[in-house]
Amino acid sequence: MQGSDDLSDIGKFGGNFEIENPVPRPSSNDVDLLNNKLHAMSLKSRMTLHPGADSMRIIQLENEVRQLREQHLNLKNDYSMVEEKFRKQEVLLHKLTERYRKELMERDEELRKVHNEMVDLKGQIRVAVRVRKYEDEKNEDICVVGENDIKFDNKAEYHFEHIFNARNDQEMVFGQVKELILSVLHGYNVCLIAYGPTGSGKTFTMRGENNENLAGVIPRSIQFLLEHSEQQLAAIGWKFNFSASYLEVYNEEVFDLLDQRKKCDLKLNGSTSSTNVIGLKKVQIKSIFDTETLMNLADSYRSTASTGCNSQSSRSHAIFQIHVDAIHSKTGQIAKCSLNLVDLAGSERVKESGAQGERFAELTNINQSLSTLKRCIRAQMNNSSHIPFRESKLTLLLRTYLGKGSSKTMFIAHLNPNDVAETKRTLEFTKELRSTNLGRAQVQK
Numbered sequence: 001m002q003g004s005d006d007l008s009d010i011g012k013f014g015g016n017f018e019i020e021n022p023v024p025r026p027s028s029n030d031v032d033l034l035n036n037k038l039h040a041m042s043l044k045s046r047m048t049l050h051p052g053a054d055s056m057r058i059i060q061l062e063n064e065v066r067q068l069r070e071q072h073l074n075l076k077n078d079y080s081m082v083e084e085k086f087r088k089q090e091v092l093l094h095k096l097t098e099r100y101r102k103e104l105m106e107r108d109e110e111l112r113k114v115h116n117e118m119v120d121l122k123g124q125i126r127v128a129v130r131v132r133k134y135e136d137e138k139n140e141d142i143c144v145v146g147e148n149d150i151k152f153d154n155k156a157e158y159h160f161e162h163i164f165n166a167r168n169d170q171e172m173v174f175g176q177v178k179e180l181i182l183s184v185l186h187g188y189n190v191c192l193i194a195y196g197p198t199g200s201g202k203t204f205t206m207r208g209e210n211n212e213n214l215a216g217v218i219p220r221s222i223q224f225l226l227e228h229s230e231q232q233l234a235a236i237g238w239k240f241n242f243s244a245s246y247l248e249v250y251n252e253e254v255f256d257l258l259d260q261r262k263k264c265d266l267k268l269n270g271s272t273s274s275t276n277v278i279g280l281k282k283v284q285i286k287s288i289f290d291t292e293t294l295m296n297l298a299d300s301y302r303s304t305a306s307t308g309c310n311s312q313s314s315r316s317h318a319i320f321q322i323h324v325d326a327i328h329s330k331t332g333q334i335a336k337c338s339l340n341l342v343d344l345a346g347s348e349r350v351k352e353s354g355a356q357g358e359r360f361a362e363l364t365n366i367n368q369s370l371s372t373l374k375r376c377i378r379a380q381m382n383n384s385s386h387i388p389f390r391e392s393k394l395t396l397l398l399r400t401y402l403g404k405g406s407s408k409t410m411f412i413a414h415l416n417p418n419d420v421a422e423t424k425r426t427l428e429f430t431k432e433l434r435s436t437n438l439g440r441a442q443v444q445k
């Protein structure tokens with residue numbers, strides 16, 4: 001039969017074999033059964049060959065499993081105990097942290113009150129004086145510098161909150177102003193103004209040099225604010241954001257020193273009596289290194305020129321502003337205020353300076369704006385109903401800090417005793433400053 005796999009067909013078709021009773025071919029099931037049987041037999045024979053070794057191994061394994069189970073149970077109990085202890089410690093830590101935070105907040109509140117009362121001086125404009133080194137020692141008789149008083153030409157005496165003599169370095173100057181600067185972290189506007197004749201050291205005090213020892217008030221203030229906010233106030237829930245802007249007033253125009261000296265317009269904000277500088281760039285400050293970059297950038301744009309009195313004289317008024325935005329993470333209390341560090345251009349007599357052309361125009365603008373500043377201060381001193389803030393860009397920008405109740409303001413008058421006439425004029429102006437009362441500053445929100 002074609003296609004059949006029946007083995008009986010082989011003989012019929014010419015094969016050599018005659019198979020009378022052919023063995024039936026086993027099916028695949030039969031093969032599997034056989035294999036299993038063989039495997040069982042082999043196992044049995046092996047068991048019969050090594051009965052002791054396998055039963056020992058089983059007993060040993062059972063013991064090991066029992067021990068592991070006990071260890072597992074013990075570890076589980078230990079873990080529960082440690083977890084319970086950890087939870088209790090965590091609750092205790094939380095309670096202690098809260099108590100510590102509360103104490104810190106109460107202490108901070110008290111310190112703020114004492115500190116602000118101390119630096120408030122009943123709202124008067126504070127005045128400190130920094131005296132440059134004498135080049136001509138004979139002049140020392142004209143201007144005698146004591147601890148808080150200056151005696152001039154053996155006639156007039158002037159009294160100040162603080163006098164920095166020629167031996168006092170940058171660190172000492174900052175040490176005296178930092179208490180006032182701290183108020184900005186408590187929500188007050190603060191303004192520090194360097195005033196004085198050309199070459200008397202205003203830029204040296206405010207900006208200083210790119211050297212740790214000679215760094216001025218601007219870089220030191222930023223470092224102080226960053227460190228104090230992180231080390232003292234973050235622990236009690238305050239979060240701060242600092243940004244900076246830097247502008248100059250040159251020939252009655254305002255320029256952005258952080259934005260390629262872009263010209264900016266001013267807009268008066270009637271409701272808050274403040275002045276907005278339209279489009280002024282604000283740069284976030286996260287570390288002291290950001291400041292150094294900013295200062296160098298601004299230096300490259302600031303208007304300076306060589307004059308008869310100073311080879312690197314600032315021909316503009318520069319205002320560096322640090323804007324502070326603070327929020328308390330628990331109470332939601334907010335504070336929005338600013339620190340203003342002002343480096344005025346130096347006063348100089350046109351006749352003595354010999355200025356001509358461009359220098360003459362600059363000097364005329366500088367002297368006019370400084371004269372408006374003096375008139376505003378005098379008007380405040382006399383409680384006048386009209387203060388001529390609008391008469392110069394400088395006073396428009398500073399009106400918030402020269403106006404009543406909105407800022408803690410300090411002047412650092414600079415003296416160059418080698419210039420007797422200018423020293424006398426500066427000392428006379430400081431007398432007026434000292435008798436000007438701006439009223440107690442208010443916290444800004």
Ligand SMILES: Nc1ncnc2c1ncn2[C@@H]1O[C@H](COP(=O)(O)OP(=O)(O)OP(=O)(O)O)[C@@H](O)[C@H]1O
Pocket residue numbers: 132133196197198199200201202203204205310312313314315344345346347414
């Ligand atoms: N206390 C000081 N110690 C060392 N150097 C000083 C001191 N004060 C000023 N100088 C140096 O005197 C020079 C003139 O100072 P600075 O430019 O600060 O004067 P200024 O008052 O800003 O002048 P201007 O109004 O013309 O810009 C600079 O070279 C400065 O480094």
